[in-house]
Amino acid sequence: MDRKFRERWFMLLMGSFLVVYIIWPLAGMFFRADWGLVVSTSRDSVVVGALWRSIWTAAAATGIIAIFGTPLAYFLARQDFKGRSVLEAVIDVPIMVPHTVAGIAVLMAFSPKAPAGAMLVKAGLSPVNSHLGIILACMFVSIPFYVDAARDAFHGVSPRLENVSRTLGASFPHVFFRITLPLAKRGLVSGLIMSWARGVSEFGAIVIIAYHPMVAPTLIYDRFATFGLKYSTPIAVQLILVCLGMFVVLRVLVSGKRRDGAGS
Amino acid sequence: MIRLADLSIDLGEFVLDNFSLSVDKGEFFMVVGPSGAGKTVLLESIAGLRHPSGGRILIGGRDVTGLPPERRRVALVYQDYALFPHMTVEENIRWGLRFLRDPDPGHVEGLFRLLRLERLLERSPDTLSGGEQQRVALARALAVKPSVILLDEPISALDPRFREDLQDYLSRINREGMTIMMVTHDFNEVLSLGHRVAVIVEGSLQQVGDVKTVFREPANRLVAEFVGMKNLFPSSVKGRRACLEGGVSLVLNGQQRVGECLIGIRPEDVMIGGDLLEDTENVFSGRVVSIVPRGMAFEVVFQVEDLRLTGRMLSSALVREDVHPGGECRVGFCPEAIHVFKGDNPI
Numbered sequence: 001m002d003r004k005f006r007e008r009w010f011m012l013l014m015g016s017f018l019v020v021y022i023i024w025p026l027a028g029m030f031f032r033a034d035w036g037l038v039v040s041t042s043r044d045s046v047v048v049g050a051l052w053r054s055i056w057t058a059a060a061a062t063g064i065i066a067i068f069g070t071p072l073a074y075f076l077a078r079q080d081f082k083g084r085s086v087l088e089a090v091i092d093v094p095i096m097v098p099h100t101v102a103g104i105a106v107l108m109a110f111s112p113k114a115p116a117g118a119m120l121v122k123a124g125l126s127p128v129n130s131h132l133g134i135i136l137a138c139m140f141v142s143i144p145f146y147v148d149a150a151r152d153a154f155h156g157v158s159p160r161l162e163n164v165s166r167t168l169g170a171s172f173p174h175v176f177f178r179i180t181l182p183l184a185k186r187g188l189v190s191g192l193i194m195s196w197a198r199g200v201s202e203f204g205a206i207v208i209i210a211y212h213p214m215v216a217p218t219l220i221y222d223r224f225a226t227f228g229l230k231y232s233t234p235i236a237v238q239l240i241l242v243c244l245g246m247f248v249v250l251r252v253l254v255s256g257k258r259r260d261g262a263g264s
Numbered sequence: 265m266i267r268l269a270d271l272s273i274d275l276g277e278f279v280l281d282n283f284s285l286s287v288d289k290g291e292f293f294m295v296v297g298p299s300g301a302g303k304t305v306l307l308e309s310i311a312g313l314r315h316p317s318g319g320r321i322l323i324g325g326r327d328v329t330g331l332p333p334e335r336r337r338v339a340l341v342y343q344d345y346a347l348f349p350h351m352t353v354e355e356n357i358r359w360g361l362r363f364l365r366d367p368d369p370g371h372v373e374g375l376f377r378l379l380r381l382e383r384l385l386e387r388s389p390d391t392l393s394g395g396e397q398q399r400v401a402l403a404r405a406l407a408v409k410p411s412v413i414l415l416d417e418p419i420s421a422l423d424p425r426f427r428e429d430l431q432d433y434l435s436r437i438n439r440e441g442m443t444i445m446m447v448t449h450d451f452n453e454v455l456s457l458g459h460r461v462a463v464i465v466e467g468s469l470q471q472v473g474d475v476k477t478v479f480r481e482p483a484n485r486l487v488a489e490f491v492g493m494k495n496l497f498p499s500s501v502k503g504r505r506a507c508l509e510g511g512v513s514l515v516l517n518g519q520q521r522v523g524e525c526l527i528g529i530r531p532e533d534v535m536i537g538g539d540l541l542e543d544t545e546n547v548f549s550g551r552v553v554s555i556v557p558r559g560m561a562f563e564v565v566f567q568v569e570d571l572r573l574t575g576r577m578l579s580s581a582l583v584r585e586d587v588h589p590g591g592e593c594r595v596g597f598c599p600e601a602i603h604v605f606k607g608d609n610p611i
Contacts, residue, residue: 163308165359168408171332
């Protein structure tokens with residue numbers, strides 16, 4: 001056995017407690033789930049609808065975050081200025097705030113009585129108990145996950161690469177799209193995954209602004225409250241399968257791309 | 265080709281102030297100074313990557329102070345090469361061609377040959393050695409036919425065995441007509457490559473001039489220390505004689521200014537032994553204080569009355585004259601080797 005490894009086995013021993021702590025409950029749920037019920041609920045249009053709604057609303061929220069968050073992350077990675085740490089702390093606030101509180105805050109900001117909500121209503125959009133409401137709640141909780149990851153990704157791209165391409169004749173947009181983005185891609189995609197995953201798993205904030213239409217976590221809670229554990233577990237199992245599937249697919253895609261990029 | 269007029273650059277911790285110098289077309293111009301003197305920032309300012317806080321930059325007679333980097337036709341090569349890791353060698357070199365109005369494919373092929381890159385074109389930059397990466401970075405810069413290339417310490421980071429190689433490439437590129445401005449902290453590189461040199465110490469331009477002149481006749485103590493003129497003595501000069509503190513008297517080369525001033529002698533000009541010293545009047549008896557190896561040569565410190573004289577000599581000379589620490593030996597230098605500083609302040 002590797003000498004270094006022998007010296008570190010104690011660390012591993014301690015740390016493995018946490019790994020087991022993640023795997024144990026999830027695995028237990030799979031083993032004890034009533035698979036007959038899992039299959040039959042997967043044909044239930046309400047369940048399928050809720051799962052699908054979770055997937056696309058989280059994706060929509062992540063898309064909006066990417067549009068506005070990418071420039072923000074680039075700015076944070078490149079510009080040194082007074083108050084940057086304050087701005088970075090503000091971006092991380094959604095991680096600290098209890099999700100129900102986040103939900104209440106978003107609801108108050110976008111309720112038809114508030115100016116922003118009134119504007120949306122005027123435009124024919126309903127921010128409460130709607131898909132829009134779900135997206136608004138998802139956005140709030142997902143922002144830090146994308147922006148932080150994207151900032152770190154841009155930080156890993158040497159400004160010298162950008163400088164050199166400028167002196168070779170490229171304009172700033174050209175450099176950004178041809179040099180910076182491709183080199184930051186892995187970190188950016190990983191941020192997108194995190195942001196999306198956060199949206200899919202959101203319950204507290206969503207349930208306050210939009211109990212209906214139900215996303216998967218709301219449906220799971222609803223079934224748990226009305227019918228008990230037996231009937232909520234099958235949906236939970238499906239949600240986990242969907243999330244893990246998505247997670248694995250995206251990770252494989254990204255790491256595959258990296259091998260192309262590093263091509264030897 | 266490049267003219268900097270009263271350029272000021274704010275570096276945060278200090279300021280490069282009121283900088284004026286000009287680089288001629290086809291010249292190999294060196295900027296030298298200790299690490300952290302703001303040399304990279306100077307290059308970035310000329311390339312348009314930083315805004316100077318004052319003054320103007322002219323390239324080829326055109327005022328480019330307000331122009332973005334892509335419109336200056338100045339190529340910058342960084343010390344760490346800054347090759348695009350997601351592209352092959354060839355894609356790296358061809359990156360700038362798409363922005364040229366009339367790309368010349370023959371020119372790039374010529375660069376592949378000149379820099380011996382033909383067999384590396386399909387490789388990824390991270391599989392190359394330092395010397396190869398530097399050649400790719402050079403080719404990438406030259407491919408866009410810039411009017412000048414700026415080199416940021418291109419040699420210092422290389423393995424010693426690649427250094428001479430790269431020096432040869434650089435002087436060949438320069439002989440073919442390219443104007444080069446190169447920063448370095450190593451005066452040896454200046455001696456082997458540069459035509460003229462600017463010395464920056466402590467944020468200000470100390471001296472600009474012919475490389476040999478700066479080497480032999482530094483403008484002040486800071487430059488003298490930087491170019492390795494180790495023997496600096498305050499003295500009072502009268503006619504052809506310089507009296508040093510402690511009473512040692514030296515014969516100078518020709519009539520010099522009268523008064524208190526600093527004189528300097530390069531360690532390479534200090535000689536030992538009988539034969540070599542017959543023709544010079546500045547011969548003393550010295551005691552050897554220490555002998556320290558410095559690369560191929562040895563640095564020998566002699567005590568001559570109250571003076572400490574540092575010489576640089578080859579081991580053959582040390583063996584011939586039986587020089588050993590504590591031993592006595594005859595030591596001296598020609599009157600021509602003594603540089604009398606022009607500045608008024610001898611300290």
